[in-house]
Amino acid sequence: MLELRIALRFLWRNKVQSVLIILGIAIGIAVQVFVGSLITSLQDSLVDETVGSSAHVSLEPAGGQVAFPFTAQDRATVSADPHVTAVAAVQNLSALVPLRDGSVPVSVKGGTLADLDSVYGLSDKLVSGEISLTGNHIAVGKDLAEQNGLAPGAAVQLVLADGSTVETVLEGVFDLGAQAANERSVFSGLELASSALGLPLDRVSGVEVQIADVFDSPEVAAGLQSVFPQITVSEWQAKNSDLLTALQSQSTSSYMIQVFVIIAVMLGIASTLAISAVQKTRQIGILKALGMSDAKTGLVFLYQAGILGVIGTVLGIVVSLALIAVFGVVAASGDSGLFPIEPRLGFVLLSAGIGIAIALISAIIPYRKTARLDPIQVIQGG
């Protein structure tokens, strides 16, 4: 490959210029991968904090009703949707917890431990005590426990809306990862909550569903609504439109940054290659006079761009992954307030493809310029 050999010699001859353009591409790609991964991880983190430990799709009683029947057959129907990963039949009730300094409002969610674990992962989020949710045992959020001096083994009275009381025992404290949830959440067994509401076990006040991709929730909700027309089906995106708008704005600004970075890199490579084409006019003219075709002389610059693009892109990805690793170490070391960035292979490969593609696109100008070069101008110009 004569064209490749010439391209390598041209690059080697102008080492400083080559290194500078490689660094330019590397920085561009590193910014692209780092910013892209940062924004994606931030969004994942926000979504996870918002809906990671809650229902993505909820089945609730239609207007005026407090509960609806939910049979094993109904559960099987919901679970049959391929998007669905967890289904929890629950009893929801509001209550007050009387304490020395007044009463604290709480949301009690009753369900089997298996169901609640499948949606909330309670067993994995336990920070003290244990969790069985049998009999009159309950578990409360970390902040609710800490702010009110509650510890496993403590007796906790729940005062319901009708003034009746339920005596319970605190057996475990969990951390859902969000302060608001930790301040108000109480989990109990299904029997205790059903009894408090005066409902039989085959009627529930809600069914909570989690799905694999949280952004599929409108589709899943619509599907379930068609199957259960007598029940109100809602989904998390409809309830969090502000968050979605913020995420969308963030995505747009991220894309803008990435597009401008790409344009800057492309202009940098294009201008450098254009300068290189001018610098190498004499050599190209002679090669043409010696019988090299227009297409092959153009290929010299395409190869140069490809070599610069590949080296710069690989270097950029290495730099970005190193930055992400450093970010991860800082995030993991205490109260930095940072979250770990998780680069996605698909995005990294896409960025690599973009890096190499823009380098090749940047070679179009010198390619065309070289193809048009008349060797006579060079020979007579000296």
Place this chain on the structure above:
Amino acid sequence: MADTITVSNVTKEYGTAVKTKALRGVSFRVAGKEFLSIIGQSGSGKSTLLNLLGLLDRPTEGSVSLLGTDVGALSKKERAAFRNRHLGFVFQFHHLLPEFSVRENLLIPTWIGGSKGAAGVPAETRKRAEEILDFLGVGQVADKSAEQISGGQKQRVAIGRALMNSPDILLADEPTGNLDTENSALVYDLFRRIHREMGTTFVIVTHDRAIAQQTDRIIEVRDGLVSQDVQNEYLDGRGGSSK
């Protein structure tokens, strides 16, 4: 047997709005392996004629035939391939590629013409390059960069490059125009030896009559026309036998 070169009533115009005629009906033939020069003042059209013979340009009218091939009918790519296979160029300026060594500069025409490019140069080609370098007296600088050798050596390497593909015709444009007297004489002697030993047809374009008078045949171009086409020993009223 076909002529080596046949130029038939060639004209060459430049410009679009205002046209300038560089050649106005030039015709001549070169049969066999000749050693000839084309002379003329600056602007006479001699370099334009060389560009046409070197397939670097196309005539406006008329035809150029090299080795029996009407080169006007060839595509741009075919002309490049013909140039590589059958023609050698020596320019006033050496035009070596500074990115390559002396030996590599010699090999470039074979790389261009070879199906494998720069990879897998046959041993006999490498041997030929060594022989040419030795023949030209620059074998000792074969591994040096083209930038690291003297002006005279550079021009000899440029001649070697022109010879690498064993061209049928070697076109030289003011080949000694940038050299001192000693190196000019050396280059001329080399041309003579190559012509004698390799049987290559030489067409040397020069404005220097002293150089031209050392060639066997002189074609003088004046105002875009061939004004004289004579055997050397009879030039300028010394007897004269026009072709």
